[in-house]
Amino acid sequence: MSASDTAILVDNLSKQYRIGERQARYRTIRETMVDVVKAPFRRTASLMRGESYGAAGLRQEIWALKDISFEVKSGEVLGIIGRNGSGKTTLLKVLSRITEPTEGGADIHGQVSSLLDVGTGMHPELTGRENVYLNGAILGMRRAETNHKFDQIVEFSGVEKFIDTPMKHYSSGMQVRLAFSIAAHLEPEILLVDEVLAVGDAEFQAKCLGKMEDVVKSGRTVLFVSHNMAAIMSLCPRGILLDAGEIKATGPMDGVVDTYLTESMSLEGQVVFPEDRRHLDSGFRFLAVRVLDENGHPAGAMDLAEGFTLEMDYEVSQTIRRAYVSFELTDRAGACAFLSTDRDAEPVNGGNVLFPGRYRASCFVPSTYLRSSSYFVSLGCFTNEQMFDDIHNAIAIEVIDSGTAGLRSYQERPGAIAPILRWNRESIS
Secondary structure, three states: OOHHHEEEEEEEEEEEEEEOOOOOOOOOHHHHHHHHHHHHHHHHHHHHOOOOOOOOOOOEEEEEEEEEEEEEEOOOEEEEEOOOOOOHHHHHHHHOOOOOOOEEEEEEOOOEEEEOOOOOOOOOOOEHHHHHHHHHHHOOOOHHHHHHHHHHHHHHHOOHHHOOOEHHHOOHHHHHHHHHHHHHHOOOOEEEEEOHHHOOOHHHHHHHHHHHHHHHHOOOEEEEEOOOHHHHHHHOOEEEEEEOOEEEEEEEHHHHHHHHHHHOOOOOOEEEOOOOOOOOOOOEEEEEEEEEOOOOOEOOEEEOOOOEEEEEEEEEOOOEEEEEEEEEEEOOOOOEEEEEEHHHOOOOOOOEEEOOEEEEEEEEEOHHHOOOEEEEEEEEEEOOOOEEEEEEEEEEEEEEOOOOHHHHHHHHOOOOOOOOOOOOOOOOO
16 A cells, blocks of 8 residues: 555554643742752652652553554544543544653544534634634635535524624534534545534534544544444444454444443443543532342342333532433444433423432333343433533443343344333224
């Protein structure tokens, strides 16, 4: 393969972060001298406790990426999947030149546009209109080219009424809608996209998927990070599975997805999430999730005849209005079986108000809606404008058919689920 056929070449790329590093502040000479005197004693004490310090006195170093190597051909669409914290976003940030690698590197041939965190590449003091032209200039487009695309960008984003309002007054959802529209319509040679299909309402997500399909057909090079297995399999012929910063599997997308779903999901019936899982101060975070059998015990496998209770622990640190706590049940291919929110229990207009505190929510899922298969549960807390916390494929459930005669016939029906519904028949003659 000639060099011109390669869009992205990643060679032994690694990225290290230091945990515990603090922001520098102004210090007095007295404080500095005291630290110099005390430093050897602190180091000795920490070693006696079994703790390790680096050269700069830091407690721990982690590799967000370790020895990552792969190649992407021009016009290829590569999917990247993995659990939260596996290194997906870090990889895209390094490729976008937002973050410097610790070791190795990446050669990129072509103009790059990226859609990563909310607001990335957008100037908060500039209006939406000004940000469109700013991003066009960054991509090397002439003003006439951006003029030609401007109306399409604004119409797709749905922020027409606010296009001359400074971005700092946009909601996070509005920012992402405009950012995606800019990235997709200005036609860079290489597009890096991180979980855009999780943003906005169902209608806008469908628009995003349709636009992504158009981008793929246009022959541009795309790296697509997503937890939506159905979307990523439909868009990406080839994929990479990241696990703890390393490539665990690569090859055809369906095989990579199967490895991910088979090996990386918990079947222990409960998952407790790390305290430092969420670095953003969103005011909400999930603490744990459990799948309980009919006796209230955690279990990863359920009898088709019994059903199960899904239990979620979460913490609210600031009042959130018009919020919904939800879970989504998907099958192995990523197709949604159903989604439920806590609004089902209290159908108030505009959603619930979540006050600070720790809570445990539970929901019973009757087995009569499911078929014998593997399912995966994703958790979310959101308002109409913002996602506060989301954990994709947080826990797995294996629904098994123990041979209950009355349920066997239902498994042959088509469809993602196999509901047993109540029917009534009466004579009208």
